[in-house]
Amino acid sequence: MARDPRHDILFEPIKVGPLTFRNRFYQTPHCIGAGSDRPGFQAAHRSMKAEGGWAAINTEYCSVHPESDDTHRLSARLWDAGDVRNLRAMTEHIHKFGAYAGAELWYGSAHAPNMESRCTPRGASQYASEFETLTYCQEMDLDEIARVQQMYVDAALRARDAGFDLVYVYGADSYIPLQFLSRYYNKRTDKYGGSFENRARFWVETIEKVRKAVPKDMAVVVRFAVDTLLGKDGVEVEDDGMKFVEYADDIVDLWDVNLCGIAEWGENATPSRYYPSGHHLHWTRFIKQVAKKPVLGVGRYTDPNKMLEVVTKGYADIIGAARPSISDPFLPKKIEEGRYDDIRVCIGCNVCISRWEIGGPPMICTQNATAGEEYRRGWHPEKFAKKTSDDSILIVGAGPAGSECARVLLERGYTTHLYDTAEKIGGHLNGIATGLPGLGEWGYHRDYREVQINNKSCRSADSGTGFRGQEAHRQAGHRAQLRYVFHGDELGGATGDGRPRGDHRLGRSPRGVYAFHARVLEHHAPQPRTEVQGIRGALLHPRRTRAYANYQQVGRWVQGQLPRQRRLTPH
Ligand SMILES: Cc1cc2nc3c(=O)[nH]c(=O)nc-3n(C[C@H](O)[C@H](O)[C@H](O)COP(=O)(O)O)c2cc1C
Numbered sequence: 196m197a198r199d200p201r202h203d204i205l206f207e208p209i210k211v212g213p214l215t216f217r218n219r220f221y222q223t224p225h226c227i228g229a230g231s232d233r234p235g236f237q238a239a240h241r242s243m244k245a246e247g248g249w250a251a252i253n254t255e256y257c258s259v260h261p262e263s264d265d266t267h268r269l270s271a272r273l274w275d276a277g278d279v280r281n282l283r284a285m286t287e288h289i290h291k292f293g294a295y296a297g298a299e300l301w302y303g304s305a306h307a308p309n310m311e312s313r314c315t316p317r318g319a320s321q322y323a324s325e326f327e328t329l330t331y332c333q334e335m336d337l338d339e340i341a342r343v344q345q346m347y348v349d350a351a352l353r354a355r356d357a358g359f360d361l362v363y364v365y366g367a368d369s370y371i372p373l374q375f376l377s378r379y380y381n382k383r384t385d386k387y388g389g390s391f392e393n394r395a396r397f398w399v400e401t402i403e404k405v406r407k408a409v410p411k412d413m414a415v416v417v418r419f420a421v422d423t424l425l426g427k428d429g430v431e432v433e434d435d436g437m438k439f440v441e442y443a444d445d446i447v448d449l450w451d452v453n454l455c456g457i458a459e460w461g462e463n464a465t466p467s468r469y470y471p472s473g474h475h476l477h478w479t480r481f482i483k484q485v486a487k488k489p490v491l492g493v494g495r496y497t498d499p500n501k502m503l504e505v506v507t508k509g510y511a512d513i514i515g516a517a518r519p520s521i522s523d524p525f526l527p528k529k530i531e532e533g534r535y536d537d538i539r540v541c542i543g544c545n546v547c548i549s550r551w552e553i554g555g556p557p558m559i560c561t562q563n564a565t566a567g568e569e570y571r572r573g574w575h576p577e578k579f580a581k582k583t584s585d586d587s588i589l590i591v592g593a594g595p596a597g598s599e600c601a602r603v604l605l606e607r608g609y610t611t612h613l614y615d616t617a618e619k620i621g622g623h624l625n626g627i628a629t630g631l632p633g634l635g636e637w638g639y640h641r642d643y644r645e646v647q648i649n650n651k652s653c654r655s656a657d658s659g660t661g662f663r664g665q666e667a668h669r670q671a672g673h674r675a676q677l678r679y680v681f682h683g684d685e686l687g688g689a690t691g692d693g694r695p696r697g698d699h700r701l702g703r704s705p706r707g708v709y710a711f712h713a714r715v716l717e718h719h720a721p722q723p724r725t726e727v728q729g730i731r732g733a734l735l736h737p738r739r740t741r742a743y744a745n746y747q748q749v750g751r752w753v754q755g756q757l758p759r760q761r762r763l764t765p766h
């Protein structure tokens with residue numbers, strides 16, 4: 196199917212400072228659990244998106260100095276030459292596919308727990324984080340302000356050395372530039388507090404210093420939460436939001452705008468249960484009215500018609516995406532080639548980011564089981580190892596795991612039989628998508644597999660017979676009989692959690708999908724790789740051996756005490 200010509204505009208190149216983006220698709224910074232410590236993971240995950248057609252791809256938040264240390268979560272870092280070397284693997288791999296690479300320079304202030312470095316972070320004023328436990332910052336004097344600004348400059352120069360094309364002065368999610376701008380945090384009475392110009396001073400000066408330091412062929416990007424949703428206490432879009440963009444427009448090459456402070460990140464990475472795609476537009480559309488530089492906005496954009504609306508109605512110039520790029524790294528390519536049915540739509544379940552909050556482990560995605568396994572297992576979301584035998588394979592259970600298993604086996608060329616006692620593919624997901632309020636979009640998980648299985652089984656004469664729920668029901672009352680029917684062939688069971696080796700735990704976790712991928716693709720990379728085997732020239736930092744477990748335990752204990760104390764408070 197040819198691309199709808201209305202979507203051509205999404206593929207028009209656009210100038211961003213000294214760079215020319217090949218199209219309007221941009222992966223906004225998002226964490227994956229790789230940071231600078233897992234260079235192979237970082238490089239393989241990001242460059243997959245470059246291969247999939249994104250014009251620019253960014254790191255996650257990238258610490259400028261040990262004073263901004265997010266351990267026990269794993270952020271990117273540009274602290275030293277070792278980090279430069281490791282992140283260079285990412286930029287080199289992205290460049291191979293003709294995309295640009297960006298580093299999101301980050302100083303967290305009170306919101307950086309500093310579990311590893313044990314530094315006390317500095318802030319606009321002194322306050323305890325409303326997001327982390329037991330973390331706080333000390334108010335800076337003027338010398339210290341200059342020192343923190345220099346940390347950005349030094350990190351920007353390291354970003355240059357690592358081969359990045361874009362460098363951020365990141366001020367969304369309540370990190371330090373936004374803390375200065377927002378009255379909620381900034382209680383200063385000197386030239387960095389009070390009036391709008393004073394509150395904007397730290398950020399503007401930092402952008403200027405970074406711009407002056409980096410070469411002319413690097414673009415300077417500002418990520419700005421244009422409304423912190425705190426009313427007059429914070430930043431409101433029609434007040435300081437628009438004012439700041441107008442004020443700093445001359446020194447910025449690209450505005451990456453989003454919403455809210457750190458404690459309400461769900462207003463930014465919006466779950467589909469509560470927010471439709473494009474929820475941010477209500478706020479971000481104001482920014483285009485004042486910015487002369489390109490603006491990019493996020494909003495779980497997966498539908499090319501919605502993207503078209505964003506661009507043609509003048510809400511933003513560039514489509515920013517975090518989750519849609521995770522669930523389908525090839526989203527731009529698929530739109531470009533008119534393969535709309537093949538788009539693996541992000542269902543807005545927020546498993547990716549919620550899992551981050553349990554301590555920043557390597558990311559998983561319910562829609563894309565290959566996410567985070569591009570390096571370790573060598574998995575590719577669009578390329579499949581060819582079958583290694585002529586076995587036909589029976590999959591019992593057409594829920595999320597079973598149907599994904601069938602899809603991948605068909606891609607590999609196996610004759611595949613997918614059975615379920617229900618009429619429809621989807622398993623327990625059908626009940627969730629239709630039975631629980633707000634979770635209708637989760638049904639896209641099923642729809643994608645249904646369409647793919649039907650398309651694949653039609654295309655190949657000897658592979659796949661499509662879905663035969665009723666037949667399974669008639670043929671066998673229970674699964675054990677099916678096992679005999681297909682004696683000699685490989686058997687995949689997808690009953691509940693998708694564990695294929697007789698483990699019938701009634702799990703409902705999306706890990707079932709993952710388990711099936713491990714089984715189905717294992718021929719591709721039998722032994723998962725570790726980072727130590729490494730990508731060319733990349734090293735692990737021996738000092739980062741995660742020896743901070745005790746701190747975590749203490750933190751948990753303290754957290755555990757707090758609710759109990761609250762419960763004792765009389766009403
Ligand atoms: C797993 C995950 C990690 C994220 N990490 C970051 C981050 O490191 N820095 C940042 O500025 N935003 C981060 N974000 C926010 C995204 O960049 C984006 O603003 C938000 O998810 C909304 O865009 P989307 O609807 O396209 O996902 C993260 C989002 C997700 C889902």
Ligand code: SF4
Pocket residue numbers: 518519521522540541542543544545546547548559560561562563
């Ligand atoms: S499908 Fe769910 S886990 Fe995957 S990117 Fe979207 S929100 Fe995250």
